Amino acid sequence: MESVAAPRFSGVPGWLRGPLPILLSLPILALAQWATAQAPFLVYIASIVGVNVILAVSLNIVNGMTGQFSIGHAGFMAVGAYIAGKFSLETKDVYLPFMQSVAASDQLMFVFALLLGGAVAAVFGFLVGLPSLRLKGDYLAIVTLGFGEIIRVIVQNTEMFGRALGLSGIPQRSSIFMVMFWVFLTILAARRIASSAHGRSLLAIREDEIAAEAMGVNTTAYKVRAFVISAFFAGVAGGLFAHFVGIINPGSFTFVKSMEIVVMIVAGGLGSTTGSIVAAVFLTLLPEALRSIFTQLGGGDQTLAQRVDQIRMPIYGMLLVALMLLRPQGLFGTKEIWDVAPKWLSRRRKGMR
Template sequence: MPRYLRNFIIALVVIAALYGLDFVFQGRMINPYFSRIIMLSGIAITLAVSLNLINGFTGQFSIGHAGFMAVGAYSSAYFSVSYGASLAETLGGGTLGWAVALGAATLIGALAASLAGLVVGVPSLRLKGDYLAIVTLGFGQIIVVFLNNIEAVGGARGYSGIPIVKSFFWIFLIAVLTIVVVYNIVNSAFGRALISIREDELAAEAMGVNTTRYKVMAFVISSAMAGAGGVLLAHFDGYLNPKSFEFIKSFEILIMIILGGLGSIVGSVLGAILLTVLPEALRGFAEYRMVIYSLLLIILMIT
């Protein structure tokens, strides 16, 4: 069987499976609380796998992923609030109209985040060492300050009125696409160049690899996927607050990939699920929940 035909069949099977599971979730056949946790895990998978592209496979150290997530979330939310409903109605409303509107919002969020990644990455990735960590951390905090002072998106009060789309299909379609894109990048010539940069950047340069170009490209792709994750989060609850994107969120995503293993896609998926489920599983311990959560993280890290 030709490879393209096999991939096409696999894609159809995955889409059919996601659509079937979406029917189960929309039909409330699963407890809404568990449904929420599962969908939040899907969003976390997108964020973790995208960060692993730059931190795990390229060997750079970015700790501002929440900033790019915020850019994608707010830009898509503004589009949905201002133009999404009219676009959906123009297309006749219903499932098709809102699917196109959400698809457009996702593209806008990913594009805005990728442009932010390009602006941040071009000057900082020319340097070596921990400069990227410093720049991305600063970028994330600057974004939060800007969002707190932009009244068009609610400022410090938060941005409400965003169309709510709690779709298992859409959330996990983006997660699957993120995994597929990163997997194909890693197993391509482009991916081998990224891994060579991670292992020894000077040797990669000596072999003719344009390290700055490859690092910037990986960073832009990672930022775009973080923006897509932000789009999903914005439309999941219909409300955004700048506090949700402070540096703690970036560290949370970073812990996911470190826990799962840098340079491991499967590890990123498992780390994202674990760090989403664990705080909820510990709710029964009331005021001791975060203490136990922190201790468990330390134990998992050292083992």
């Protein structure tokens, strides 16, 4: 079991403790926004990393904390991306008169699109969560996989969502501020869930479902809730993705994308939020880094760089097998980074166990 002692801020009034981290994050994010204003490539990479971190951390709520094995996360991402993208496309020219400027109005509409995408994805999460009442382990995995595929087939056959061509021309309203804000919010939510009574119930379900039920945990309700929360953030991640890429098509949300996220959380350690973050950042940056290195080496010759994309998936596959054989608990197991890091990192937490 992981240590979930909540950090205590002495001298902070009770009503402020909840929103304090968010308030603290805002100026930092604004600073990041200002610092990266001249570096579009950096913003792009950071956005991809951010989206993957949101996906990994949110999937970890279901797979890591609750112990249910979902491999259809890209389906929820697709729902969020398409709903948010479609909403933004339809309301491209809408200007909210009570906002001071067009840009501010756009940002508000963007937030609304993200929330809408997240909410619809959450509804789908509820629908997929329902079968988990009756299914366990492998069966649930297949159902979530099937769900992801069904979503893709539906989108591919719907004129409204542009069929196989997808949606293009989605207004690029995303910013590093917005992406990182949601990354922060997702991590905060995951950590707070883990250290709450709710989270304890999820962990109990993971450790032993029958025992948890015997102790009075309503396993069904908690499992469905975990799915809904996880799907909401995946939907938001999809919405963010749609708004910085500008073009989405069913090919972006296949089984492969789901597997990428699964690899991340398995590599980081199922149940470890910080593990998921580290693995998501690393596994997103690694191919990007390799690609730019090869582009440099090849002197503008793209073939070597393209190889990176090709070779990434078999390597992920082998990585999964090797991890399971050599270190099945992943990077951090179910612990967090401060539980395994050297003493100097965890000094703050001494005596709090």
